[in-house]
Amino acid sequence: MKKDQIIEYCTGCGLCHSVNDTRFQDEPNGFTYPVIENNEQLEFNSKICQANGTHLLKQDDTTWGHYFNVYSGYSTDTEIRFKAASGGMTTAVAVYLAERGLVDGVIQVGEDPDSPYGTKNFVSKTKEEIVSHCGSRYIVSSPLANLQQVLSNGGKYAVIGRPCDIVVLNNYLDNYPQFKENIYCTLTFFCAGSPSVEASKKLAKRLEIEPESVTKIRYRGYGWPGKATVFSEDKENHMEYIDSWNQILGRDIRKICKLCTDGVGEAADIASGDLWNLADNKPVFNETDGVNVVFARSEKGRKILEDAVKKGYIHLEDYASRLKELDFVQPNHSNRKKLLYPRFLGMKLMGKTVPNYDMNKLKQYCKDEPKIKVMKTTLGTVKRVLKGKL
Numbered sequence: 001m002k003k004d005q006i007i008e009y010c011t012g013c014g015l016c017h018s019v020n021d022t023r024f025q026d027e028p029n030g031f032t033y034p035v036i037e038n039n040e041q042l043e044f045n046s047k048i049c050q051a052n053g054t055h056l057l058k059q060d061d062t063t064w065g066h067y068f069n070v071y072s073g074y075s076t077d078t079e080i081r082f083k084a085a086s087g088g089m090t091t092a093v094a095v096y097l098a099e100r101g102l103v104d105g106v107i108q109v110g111e112d113p114d115s116p117y118g119t120k121n122f123v124s125k126t127k128e129e130i131v132s133h134c135g136s137r138y139i140v141s142s143p144l145a146n147l148q149q150v151l152s153n154g155g156k157y158a159v160i161g162r163p164c165d166i167v168v169l170n171n172y173l174d175n176y177p178q179f180k181e182n183i184y185c186t187l188t189f190f191c192a193g194s195p196s197v198e199a200s201k202k203l204a205k206r207l208e209i210e211p212e213s214v215t216k217i218r219y220r221g222y223g224w225p226g227k228a229t230v231f232s233e234d235k236e237n238h239m240e241y242i243d244s245w246n247q248i249l250g251r252d253i254r255k256i257c258k259l260c261t262d263g264v265g266e267a268a269d270i271a272s273g274d275l276w277n278l279a280d281n282k283p284v285f286n287e288t289d290g291v292n293v294v295f296a297r298s299e300k301g302r303k304i305l306e307d308a309v310k311k312g313y314i315h316l317e318d319y320a321s322r323l324k325e326l327d328f329v330q331p332n333h334s335n336r337k338k339l340l341y342p343r344f345l346g347m348k349l350m351g352k353t354v355p356n357y358d359m360n361k362l363k364q365y366c367k368d369e370p371k372i373k374v375m376k377t378t379l380g381t382v383k384r385v386l387k388g389k390l
């Protein structure tokens with residue numbers, strides 16, 4: 001990879017900091033980027049970064065990726081189901097792994113107690129700790145920034161991260177297998193993008209709270225989907241979750257997210273998403289009890305889920321026979337892979353730096369798309385580049 005590919009298409013996972021002590025610098029756009037200072041770093045990052053395109057080559061050509069089984073489900077613990085992002089599947093499975101002694105800890109992120117705009121890495125060992133970090137943080141996170149330091153202490157861990165965090169982790173373990181035995185399993189979630197710190201400040205302003213007075217932000221959860229809520233010392237204001245995403249947070253995401261090949265967690269053992277209810281084949285966001293769609297992506301993931309059902313941690317129902325519906329439930333993810341080729345092409349035609357993706361593989365994804373749609377998307381990307389939006 002070239003240095004500018006690594007920097008521009010960094011996901012912010014933090015693994016190069018953990019392993020190579022790579023420095024990061026804050027940019028005014030609210031994201032942090034690596035500073036690649038020597039060949040050793042360049043070589044390491046070329047092997048592990050998401051934008052190196054190795055995961056793309058392993059990805060299935062289908063919309064939802066390879067799976068052993070797919071379910072709908074939720075946590076049987078009502079507190080977890082209420083507080084969590086969706087049905088609490090991720091948290092409930094993590095609690096099962098910790099309580100049953102399958103892992104020594106769960107590597108995950110949570111709120112930084114010292115900053116409402118910070119996200120801190122934790123190694124959670126108890127149910128209480130795991131539940132305290134549930135929910136979605138629609139702001140920068142670097143779940144792998146201290147990974148090597150944690151694994152060096154020995155023990156077995158479950159890692160919870162964004163799909164790209166799991167891709168980088170797998171790339172790392174493939175190239176440097178010394179820690180392979182320390183990773184018991186990986187859990188991820190559907191991901192449409194990683195918003196910046198600035199996006200959260202915009203959310204605060206929209207809710208009439210000065211960014212510097214913010215004490216806490218809850219992006220969703222405490223219900224499904226729950227409200228986006230900004231807290232200060234003397235008030236808490238909120239807006240609908242879907243408006244906060246569509247109007248503010250989702251408009252200010254990392255560059256790699258716009259060319260992400262896998263927002264549905266194909267690299268993890270278990271991947272969960274929102275299984276929204278449908279009305280006229282469109283997702284609806286009325287408050288109700290949370291439900292996840294859950295993919296067991298590996299045999300191990302399937303065994304974990306099935307045993308967690310037996311031990312009473314989660315409820316699962318078969319969803320494989322209804323998988324076609326997911327195109328309506330998650331329309332953005334349904335289209336993502338299919339339209340990656342014209343987006344990538346548009347960027348390339350305009351001479352922009354792009355990730356190390358195999359064009360033929362991307363072309364495969366959009367082979368059944370109408371030609372006119374592909375042309376329009378390419379043109380749309382070209383226009384966005386001309387307007388300086390990409």
Ligand SMILES: Cc1cc2nc3c(=O)[nH]c(=O)nc-3n(C[C@@H](O)[C@@H](O)[C@H](O)COP(=O)(O)OP(=O)(O)OC[C@H]3O[C@@H](n4cnc5c(N)ncnc54)[C@H](O)[C@@H]3O)c2cc1C
Pocket residue numbers: 083084085086087088089090091092108109110133134135136137138139140141143160161162189190191192193194195263272273274275290292293
């Ligand atoms: C950046 C982001 C984008 C998302 N995009 C989508 C989407 O496109 N479609 C969709 O269906 N759902 C999306 N979600 C929400 C997704 O987490 C849930 O839909 C998913 O079903 C998990 O629900 P759960 O109830 O099992 O999660 P929970 O049980 O609440 O567990 C969530 C876990 O995610 C971890 N976590 C939270 N924020 C971050 C973060 N920034 N980085 C790393 N780990 C984190 C927490 O530590 C926790 O362990 C997104 C979440 C995030 C953080």
Ligand code: SF4
Pocket residue numbers: 006007009010011012013014015016017034045048049050168
């Ligand atoms: S994607 Fe991860 S490993 Fe690659 S440069 Fe960014 S933080 Fe480092």
Ligand code: SF4
Pocket residue numbers: 011162163164165191192193194254256257258260261262263
């Ligand atoms: S959209 Fe893709 S690249 Fe962006 S944070 Fe999510 S998984 Fe990572």
